[in-house]
Amino acid sequence: MDAYDKGSNARPVPGEPEAAVPDSRPPEGQETSDGHETADDHGTPDSQGPPVGQTPSARIPQQYGDQQEQPYEGQQYGGQQYDGQHDDERYDDTALAGPPLPPPPAGIAALSLPYQIAAALALAVVAVAACVHVGMVFLHVAPSNTVTKQHGQAIDEWIYPEFEQNWKLFAPNPLQQNIAVQVRADVRAADGEIRTTRWYDLSALDGAAIDGNLLPSHTQQNELRRAWDFFVATHDNANRPNGLRGALSEKYLRRIVVLRLDREQAGGRGAVVQQVQVRSRTTNVPPPKWSQEQVSDKPIVRQLPWWPVSEADRAAGTRPGESTGTEASAR
Template sequence: MEQQSDRAPAVRHRWSLAALGVFGAVLLGAVGWHFAALILATVPPNHVSHRYAPLVSGYVDPELDQNWKLFAPDPPQVTIRVQARVRTAGGGGPVRTGPWLDLTASDLAAMRGTLPSHAHEDILPMAWSFYQVWHTPHEKPLGSEGRLSAAHLKRAVLQRLTGRYERERITGLQVRCRTDQVSPPSWDRGPVTPRHPAYRVLPWWPVESRDYERL
């Protein structure tokens, strides 16, 4: 009887060690995933971050979304301008491709001399940012969020174009983003490097009447 009573605490001790080991492994895995997700969310875009973007965004965005570097906020180093052009048809004539329109410049002009809020003007850059996060550099959508971001950007641009083509019907829409490097301050004595704008041009999208619903 004494041997059995001595054996019971030993068995319970082994089970406690096993449970503690499993708990420790789960905890280490959760901490490792947490830090891996934060790193992938903050590093510059790359193949790995694009591959796991839906998973990382679903974990980080609800509560942990931020735009901070290690010790200080990340100030904007580039200026982004969303531009668009359309294909129109009207009066039985041929389809015509219009010039590029700088929609960001129009929004900035509307903001000057006005008081907050600028909620309407914020829609376009937020729509572009949403699209950029959920698409690969080759314009392939990342799941359902990718398709939603494309539709959101399309409607945001069409909202800006409402009233510009009253006598013509828009049949196609193309969007591009112009990125310019922010010029260094005047007191910066570093080497001067040429700063040419970079363009990201999206493919043409067809425009249908349903695209204007509730704009």
């Protein structure tokens, strides 16, 4: 073993100067034992090995474009241990974009000021009307109190006949009857003869119009039925009115049946209805087979007296003076 090898393994003694280590590299420009020529001091930095006693990772960057090596996980770097978990945070440029833009306005806020004012007024009117309607319905179904006693007529005018309320659906025995409203009339034919028509089953006509109709109208479903219920509730068994609403219910039912007769052209084309007679035919709904309840299957008929028809009872366009000018002049 030569002196260089001995010196490379020896450790310096404290307090004594470090011995010079002889350079084992051949002089510049000379060939080595393997035939290669050594490089001078101005060669590339990578062609020279690291100084003795210094590891490659601790090498100081050189002047000519040498970059410091990327630290690996667990290595001491800049006084702190590198863990490799914050590389993305150092290159986070989202903060440069600034805060996100607010979303565009929606709903009423997206409209211009005049339209916002119009929409607010419309909503206010709808809200007030809804509150008034709910209040009227509540007073109508509520027990008798000071408000209903003093303003009962105004409440009834608001409710009847379109918004009438009742508790039949929640009664111990809901309606278990089929009620058919029928009407006949005395009409004046085009030749001036007075004749009586057959009975028209108006309930059956409404049922035929509803059958198979996915969106039946409120008129087809409830107009005639509610008119008859209104009449029965305001008349006794002798068909006498039991209050001020009796005359109103009679007029309402009469106008409905006259309109239906004109629609069906009762008595022929051009005939004019002079008076009408209404009756109801009530039959019980048969109980199910598993029930032991016994009900009568005999229909109950309630027939009203004849009502004369005035010009006010006729709908517009069906009055004798508005139907045909020749018929009006002949009469």
